Amino acid sequence: MAKKRKRKIDNECRQFQVEWSLKYFFIKSSENAxxxxxxxxxxxxxxxxxxxxxQSKHQDKYAQLEGKVRAENFYKVQNKLTSQMTLFSKSSNEN
Ligand SMILES: [Zn+2]
Incomplete structure (x- = not known):
């Protein structure tokens, strides 16, 4: 029996790839990066x-970061950003 090939190329191309986080310092945010x-x-x-x-905006500061250092930096900025987001949503709730 021949297996049916299921290819979801369209979907895959549009999905956020986890590796992009470390490569380009991006996270998935609803429909955007x-x-x-x-x-x-x-x-x-x-x-x-x-x-x-x-490359056009952050190359200078982040290009030389590699491996573990790069990962640490990513998580640091990411944490900072997500805590800011939480603060922001808290204060907008209070208003
Ligand atoms: Zn940027």
């Missing part, structure tokens, strides 16, 4: 878009 460094969103989930953003 969000840069944890400058809070800018990229609406198109394409690797070259994220790469271009990272």
């Amino acid at each position: 969000l840069c944890v460094i400058c809070n800018e969103t990229v609406a198109v989930m394409k690797e070259y878009k994220l790469r271009r953003h990272h």
